[in-house]
Amino acid sequence: MTIFSDIGRYLLMIKGMFARPENGKMYWKELIHQCTEIGFGSLGIVAIISVFIGAVSTIQTAYQLVSPLIPPSTIAQIVRDTVVLEFAPTLVCIVLAGVAGSRIASELGNMRVSEQIDALEIMGIKTKTYLVLPKVIAALIMIPLLVVIAMALGIWGGRLAGVASGIIDGYTYDRGLKEFFDPYTIKFALTKSYVFAFIISSVPAFYGYFVKGGALEIGRASTKAVVVSCILILLFDYILSALLLPT
Amino acid sequence: MIxxxxxxxxxxxxxxxxxxxxxxxxxxxNLIIGASGSGKTVLMKCMVGLFDPDHGSILYGGHDFTAMEGRDKTEIRKEIGMLFQGSALFDSQNVEQNIMFPLSMFTDWTYKKKLDRVNEVLNRVNLPDVNxxxxxELSGGMKKRVALAQAIVLNPxxxxxTNPIQGSILKPPSSSTNSSKRSRSNIISLL
Structure with missing residues (x-):
């Protein structure tokens, strides 16, 4: 029964986000602040992960492609599609669920426990709109951008590792990237990133906003938010792949 | 009248x-005195609309606050200032930003005018130069005084x-001072 009650409260929170702001300037300021926190705050870890994922993909693909009949440029094609279709949107979003999601849950949880949310309510501020909506919009703006950066860095990391280890030369890798390229893969990856961005921001916001208790409960809510977000990301990854990828 | x-x-x-x-x-x-856990804060939270009462009604100036929805409720809340037991200040903002927050949200004053008002209320609570x-970085009592400054900045x-004696920022009437040693108290002031 708790799960249905939680889903109901989550949907009511989402509905409650959409109200007229009391002061557009203050909401804009909060949105910019959240864009900085979610976007620039996660850029470092996203960059590091993307480069290494691309590098590992190149080496492992080369290891498996042993037939002399397969041209080396195939390595670049496989790395490109793997990074664009799966690693950049899904893996990066799972990492972001940990980085940005736990921050959102603990920030809101701390505000709830220390009565800051109550104080805002009494001032006459719509707390769901002021505290949750900017986080969701910021995630919808910044996470797809991070995913695009992750795609570029992942492919570049693959090239770097391929050239450095002598698996493939730069010219062949670049040529392979252009072969059989389907722009739909980018659209598909961006669609996934928007769905994941909504999950990464709204689910932790839900767990943080409704936390009860003290510091221990904030930690628990934060962990639960990350776990549920990761499961939902994987579930929607499967659903979107099944629905949107022509087989 | 409430x-x-x-x-x-x-x-x-x-x-x-x-x-x-x-x-x-x-x-x-008005002073609400009672033993710890007797429901003083629950009553106060019902009065400001943080909790919905099971039965009964609360009237502000003859208007039923408990039956209000949306904008009407928000309008009444704008006339309310509340000092919380734990101060409820924003950790990521300094004292000046904390007190200026309601002014930035609900007025279109210039920064200079808002700053003047912030300094005015900080002086009223005897806390100059902590902007x-x-x-x-503040003690418990200072935090409460900053929270009081924030609560009165919009002239509610x-x-x-809630429990204002803790930190000694508001003193109850002298007749209640002795009982405050055993009991806690909440104050509702109609300005």
Whole structure:
């Protein structure tokens, strides 16, 4: 029964986000602040992960492609599609669920426990709109951008590792990237990133906003938010792949 | 004037306050005294709309606050200032930003005018020169005074204070001083 009650409260929170702001300037300021926190705050870890994922993909693909009949440029094609279709949107979003999601849950949880949310309510501020909506919009703006950066860095990391280890030369890798390229893969990856961005921001916001208790409960809510977000990301990854990828 | 009529509030079937009625007149300072856990803060949270009472009604100037929705409720809340037991200051903002927050949200004043008002209320609570300090750098009593400054910055019609004696920022009437050693108190001031 708790799960249905939680889903109901989550949907009511989402509905409650959409109200007229009391002061557009203050909401804009909060949105910019959240864009900085979610976007620039996660850029470092996203960059590091993307480069290494691309590098590992190149080496492992080369290891498996042993037939002399397969041209080396195939390595670049496989790395490109793997990074664009799966690693950049899904893996990066799972990492972001940990980085940005736990921050959102603990920030809101701390505000709830220390009565800051109550104080805002009494001032006459719509707390769901002021505290949750900017986080969701910021995630919808910044996470797809991070995913695009992750795609570029992942492919570049693959090239770097391929050239450095002598698996493939730069010219062949670049040529392979252009072969059989389907722009739909980018659209598909961006669609996934928007769905994941909504999950990464709204689910932790839900767990943080409704936390009860003290510091221990904030930690628990934060962990639960990350776990549920990761499961939902994987579930929607499967659903979107099944629905949107022509087989 | 605030009228509380037959308020009842329970949590998970346990009744916390039952059949509470009171009239609080303009210009008066009203003190709610009771033992720890007797429901003083629950009553106050019902009065400001943070909790919905199970039964009864709360009237602000004759208007039923408990029956209000959306914008009407927000309008009443804009006339309320509340001082919380734990101060409820924003950790990431300094004292000046904390007090300026309601002014930035609800007025279109210039920065200079807002700053003048912030300094005015900080002087009223005897805390000059703490503008740039963060809540973590203040003592418990100072935090409460900053929270009081934030609560009065918009000149609210009604001021609610939860356990204000803690930190000694608001003193109860002399007759109640002795009982405050055993009991805690909440103050509702109608300005």
């Amino acid at each position: 009228e509380v009529k037959n308020i009842q509030k329970s949590f998970d079937g346990k009744i916390i306050i039952q059949d509470v009625s009171a009239v609080m007149k303009a210009g008066q300072c 740039r300090k963060f809540p973590a 019609k009604y001021l609610f204070a």
